[in-house]
Amino acid sequence: MLSRRWNLLSKMASGYGEQPLLRFLCEPDVACATFVSTEWEGLLRTARRANLLSRVACIVKGRGLVEQLPPKVRHHLTSALRVAESNQVSVLQEVRKVRSALAEQRVPVVLLKGAAYIAGELAPAPGRLLSDIDIMVPVGQLEIAERELVAHGWMPTKFDAYDQRYYRQWMHELPPLRHLGRGTNLDVHHTILPPTAALKPDINKLWATVVALPSYAGVFVLSPADMVLHSATHLFHDGELENGLRDLVDMDSLIREFGTDTGFPDRLVQRAVELDLARPLFYALRYCTKLLDTPFPEAASNCADKHGSPGMLLVRLMDTLIMRSIGAVFDSKTPPLTHVAKFAMYVRSHYLRMPVHLLIPHLIRKQFSPDSR
């Protein structure tokens, strides 16, 4: 109770505690019972910006509350439910297509993030929208996988020689592919962080614990702990925070779902240490509990602090940057300081991905090339 109070206070200090979307995500029943028209409007608008509208709609539907809401709100949620349904259908179809493309050469496929949640029927799945399917294949079979995918209609989208070389030499994925007929995007990874990154998780350890999906032969998802760690790594060490709140909502749902097994939190922290991913886990837990009241036992949380905290000074700085970047969805106009914070996070994500002598020329080039960033 006390920690809950503290969370609420710290959320208010961050300026976002009163946000209808956060209040809804923390306590959907209370929100549905008490929200007035302006709160619903604010919630729908923020959720749309954060790519969470379909998620909100599915939460309300899951609780059987759609019919109780004002008609105007119901229309928006009905619309968002349709989007959720069609998204789920197309993701599952795409997973089947990828599987059959790679089946002949027996390339095992690990689904990552959204596709994994949906095909694995996990807690974050209802209403989870995605624009790309992310998969991982063994590095030794990367070339075969690429050849097979191209043969089945997925074409590279970056033809620029610099981009091709950048991806192949420094990145943990192939240049993004797009299917010629269906227009769907596919990102093919061979590990979860670029080989140049400061953190060096051993990818073999992730492969050792993957879980087979019974309805899709040859298709796997990461183990529960690794799934959380990958999402955290992706959010805090490998990209911009555009879908930051959405990713936190994913992790919150995963932690709540897997947390019904009481041993899970300790295993998660241990696994983070084992994989050299204690830092991203620390951030994930910090901002999940701050913004979404994610339940996590104190002992495990302290252990995550001990192994993953970068020290109080840096944490303060990250609080400012992260809250601003993730909180950008709450403002329809981006305040100047948020631009600064987002740019800082952009530079940071690159800095974490590659050493300075590679980074500086890359950023300069991206700043001046026509369709950069």
Place this chain on the structure above:
Amino acid sequence: MKLASLSAAELAIRLGGEGVALSIGDFAICLKSPLSSVAKAVAFFYGDYELCAVGSFIDYRVEVAPPSVIRRWFRPQVNFSFDGLMPFKPLPQVQAFAMFEWGLNWVIANNAHQFLVIHAAVVERHGRALIFPGSPGSGKSTLCAALVNCGWRLLSDEMALISLANGLVTPFPRPVSLKNASIDIIGRYAEKAVIGDVIQETAKGSVAHMRPPVSSVAAGGRQSIPSAVIFPRWQAGVASSLSELPKGQTLLKVAENSFNYNVLGITGFNALADTINRCRCYAYTYEFLDDAVETMELVVQDG
């Protein structure tokens, strides 16, 4: 209270501040814009629309504003934003009002999936709605404008909103967008038509908007029964000719013209099949608007 009851100065202040919230058909739309050209056009075209009560629920908030300070003076541009998202590249500032119209169409087509949204003009007579699906250039807006000037009710010149709940067409009456030669054709055809400034050199050529009839705006809350689906085609030197289309073929053609058929899946198919089943389906070729209006009159009386 109608928008016309605001003075020009007050309208400009509201548009530049909190925005002006209008009731358009089933939707509450709030528009913000600091541009005086937009304020002028809004006053010209939207005077008959009801303002939403203060603090009421707004469906979509959109803004039409210059991208940066520099672009206010040097080759001025304008951006359309919706909930803080910018789906389009900026356009020259003279196209600001047209961009609001196009942007709003985009918002509905991409966000109102409680409807099957078909790219079509919809007009009504004797309580029966005619749906004119059509690719740009087919002449659906021209025919729609002509009928509206002959006392037909305008539901929309751009999209048929088929309610998934009851299969009826929900109106979304807005200024009718006329392109290129249609602008003069309608100007000559209907002296009473109120047509705004012509905007040259847009992506669609010259564009002008026609003010919707007061009665159509006032009836914006009343749904209508779809009674015929007609594919119009203007062609020089042909006689007016109406021919019945098989329902299956019509369904496929309408599905192609739907904005959100993919999103709706089986629900969309069912809604469309129900609509086609209750409608008579035609292809219609014409040269002269007088013929077209007469023929449509016959079609609607038949039903």
